Amino acid sequence: NAGVTQTPKFQVLKTGQSMTLQCAQDMNHEYMSWYRQDPGMGLRLIHYSVGAGITDQGEVPNGYNVSRSTTEDFPLRLLSAAPSQTSVYFCASSRGGGTTDTQYFGPGTRLTVL
Amino acid sequence: TQLLEQSPQFLSIQEGENLTVYCNSSSVFSSLQWYRQEPGEGPVLLVTVVTGGEVKKLKRLTFQFGDARKDSSLHITAAQPGDTGLYLCAGARTGRRALTFGSGTRLQVQP
Numbered sequence: 285n286a287g288v289t290q291t292p293k294f295q296v297l298k299t300g301q302s303m304t305l306q307c308a309q310d311m312n313h314e315y316m317s318w319y320r321q322d323p324g325m326g327l328r329l330i331h332y333s334v335g336a337g338i339t340d341q342g343e344v345p346n347g348y349n350v351s352r353s354t355t356e357d358f359p360l361r362l363l364s365a366a367p368s369q370t371s372v373y374f375c376a377s378s379r380g381g382g383t384t385d386t387q388y389f390g391p392g393t394r395l396t397v398l
Numbered sequence: 399t400q401l402l403e404q405s406p407q408f409l410s411i412q413e414g415e416n417l418t419v420y421c422n423s424s425s426v427f428s429s430l431q432w433y434r435q436e437p438g439e440g441p442v443l444l445v446t447v448v449t450g451g452e453v454k455k456l457k458r459l460t461f462q463f464g465d466a467r468k469d470s471s472l473h474i475t476a477a478q479p480g481d482t483g484l485y486l487c488a489g490a491r492t493g494r495r496a497l498t499f500g501s502g503t504r505l506q507v508q509p
Contacts, residue, residue, distance in 0.1 A: 318407050
């Protein structure tokens with residue numbers, strides 16, 4: 285199993301550009317989520333999904349869109365990038381979405397917005 | 399203000415020393431998890447505690463969940479350079495599906 289994969293690993297954008305961060309998992313997990321990690325802030329939840337076709341907002345959803353058309357994929361779209369979105373983005377998946385389940389994280393995407 | 403406060407933020411110790419990392423909140427959590435993250439990688443789960451007062455041991459690591467389920471601690475005995483990393487606690491509040499992460503404790507163990 286590849287686990288959770290994320291692409292790209294690094295990305296530089298200009299203010300106002302849009303892009304999609306890709307996330308895929310091959311563990312047949314129902315629950316997937318996106319976090320951003322900023323220095324001194326830990327991880328903050330952006331959006332999450334409890335299954336295909338179902339998404340919900342997390343702690344910091346503004347400026348981001350998600351969709352979940354398949355169990356495997358959970359892309360994160362930045363509609364109009366801003367410097368405040370410079371961060372490291374992690375995708376995670378877990379079996380059932382219960383908060384005692386193990387969350388498996390991808391390797392992250394380091395995004396810089398100029 | 400962070401819902402989960404971790405202390406200390408940074409810790410640099412010599413190989414063989416013992417240390418304790420704390421994770422505190424004013425809120426009650428139904429469960430708490432501890433993760434370790436190495437540079438350039440995603441966090442990896444170390445342990446989950448769900449019962450107030452629970453103590454779990456993982457080799458040289460001892461995890462404790464407070465009786466009131468508002469705090470947790472991680473104690474490392476005889477630290478080794480391989481323990482170096484960012485330690486994150488993450489809690490689930492009762493009735494919520496999402497995890498809240500602390501800001502982390504960065505540990506450096508010098509050989």
